[in-house]
Structure formats: structure tokens, C-alpha cells
Amino acid sequence: NAGVMQNPRHLVRRRGQEARLRCSPMKGHSHVYWYRQLPEEGLKFMVYLQKENIIDESGMPKERFSAEFPKEGPSILRIQQVVRGDSAAYFCASSPGLAGVYEQFFGPGTRLTVL
Amino acid sequence: SQQGEEDPQALSIQEGENATMNCSYKTSINNLQWYRQNSGRGLVHLILIRSNEREKHSGRLRVTLDTSKKSSSLLITASRAADTASYFCATDGPGAQKLVFGQGTRLTINP
Numbered sequence: 001n002a003g004v005m006q007n008p009r010h011l012v013r014r015r016g017q018e019a020r021l022r023c024s025p026m027k028g029h030s031h032v033y034w035y036r037q038l039p040e041e042g043l044k045f046m047v048y049l050q051k052e053n054i055i056d057e058s059g060m061p062k063e064r065f066s067a068e069f070p071k072e073g074p075s076i077l078r079i080q081q082v083v084r085g086d087s088a089a090y091f092c093a094s095s096p097g098l099a100g101v102y103e104q105f106f107g108p109g110t111r112l113t114v115l
Numbered sequence: 116s117q118q119g120e121e122d123p124q125a126l127s128i129q130e131g132e133n134a135t136m137n138c139s140y141k142t143s144i145n146n147l148q149w150y151r152q153n154s155g156r157g158l159v160h161l162i163l164i165r166s167n168e169r170e171k172h173s174g175r176l177r178v179t180l181d182t183s184k185k186s187s188s189l190l191i192t193a194s195r196a197a198d199t200a201s202y203f204c205a206t207d208g209p210g211a212q213k214l215v216f217g218q219g220t221r222l223t224i225n226p
Contacts, residue, residue, distance in 0.1 A: 042203055
């Protein structure tokens with residue numbers, strides 16, 4: 001039973017380029033969350049999605065960042081025109097979305113480096 | 116407002132000793148979860164305690180929750196070198212699925 005999958009594991013971009021991060025939730029999970037972690041810090045919530053719907057994007061920067069979770073395929077976190085401050089580890093988590101089940105299971109993360 | 120502040124920020128103990136980490140939060144919660152993160156890796160879910168629970172055990176882990184003090188503790192008994200990692204608490208509040216993490220405690224177990 002595969003866990004949460006993220007790819008790529010490492011991504012290097014130059015300033016101004018676009019970064020696309022992918023997340024495949026655990027089998028049977030319909031809820032996806034994206035978090036960002038700066039070095040030596042805890043994770044900060046970015047966005048919470050269900051299939052084809054953004055439920056909570058209160059942690060997403062207003063510009064350059066977008067997320068989607070299409071009916072088919074992985075969830076995508078897209079960062080346009082990256083800047084050095086976007087360098088971080090981006091983690092995806094999933095949960096089954098069942099009443100009373102609150103655990104979130106995390107993927108290995110994508111480490112984005114902006115040159 | 117920030118939630119889930121861990122204390123201490125760093126802890127170094129000898130193998131076999133017990134390790135205790137604390138977490139405080141500011142607003143009401145539904146659940147509190149503890150995660151472990153090895154250096155450069157993803158997070159591993161350790162244990163979830165609900166707001167109406169006071170104590171929970173899982174193997175060598177013991178978690179307590181005091182909602183009146185808005186605090187939780189994670190105790191790891193008989194520590195092993197493999198327990199070396201960062202430990203984070205995370206809370207979710209009423210009507211919110213997102214987790215709010217603290218800064219973490221870096222635990223080092225010396226052989």
C-alpha cells in the first residue's frame with residue numbers, strides 16, 4: 001500500500017522560472033494538503049483541496065502560487081516566476097476525509113532550490 | 116496566531132534515558148498530533164490525541180493533553196539512537212482541517 005508520493009524529490013529552478021510540484025495521495029484518500037517548511041522551522045499550511053475543489057487556501061501567497069487537484073491525476077502546486085525566497089521543502093499530506101478520521105499522512109517532500 | 120510551540124528547542128540525552136518534549140498552543144483545538152521528522156526527510160505520524168482525551172500510549176510513546184493549560188507532552192521511554200530526529204506537535208481547530216505546527220524539538224540520542 002503505497003504512501004503519499006511526491007515528485008520530483010529535488011527541483012532546481014532559476015529566478016523567474018516556473019516550478020510544478022506533484023502529489024499523489026494515498027489510495028482511498030480524497031483530501032490533500034500542501035505545507036511549506038523553511039530550514040530549521042516547522043511546517044506552514046498553504047492550501048487544502050478535495051477533488052476539483054479548493055477548500056481552504058488561507059496560507060497561499062496571493063500571487064504566483066496556485067494549486068489544483070483534478071478529477072484524474074495528482075495534485076499540482078504551481079509556483080510561477082520563482083524567487084529565492086521560495087526555496088524551501090514543500091510537503092503534501094493526504095487524509096481519507098472520513099468523519100472522525102483526522103490523521104494526515106505526509107509525503108517525502110519536494111526540496112525546491114531557486115538559484 | 117501561532118500554535119504548537121515546542122519546548123525545549125533542542126534536547127540531548129543518553130541512550131536508554133527518557134525524553135520529554137512539551138507543546139503549548141493558544142486557541143481551542145479538536146485534536147493534537149505528534150510527528151517525527153528525520154533530517155531531510157518527510158514527516159512520520161506518531162500519535163493523535165483528541166481534545167476529550169487526557170493520555171494516550173503507543174509502544175514507547177506516551178502523550179498527555181491538558182486542555183485547561185493548553186499544553187501537551189510527548190514522552191519517549193528507553194530512548195534509542197534511532198529516535199534521533201525532530202519532533203513536532205500539530206493542532207487542528209474547530210471547523211478547520213489544516214494543521215498548525217510548532218517549531219519542533221530537535222532530539223539527539225547519544226550512544
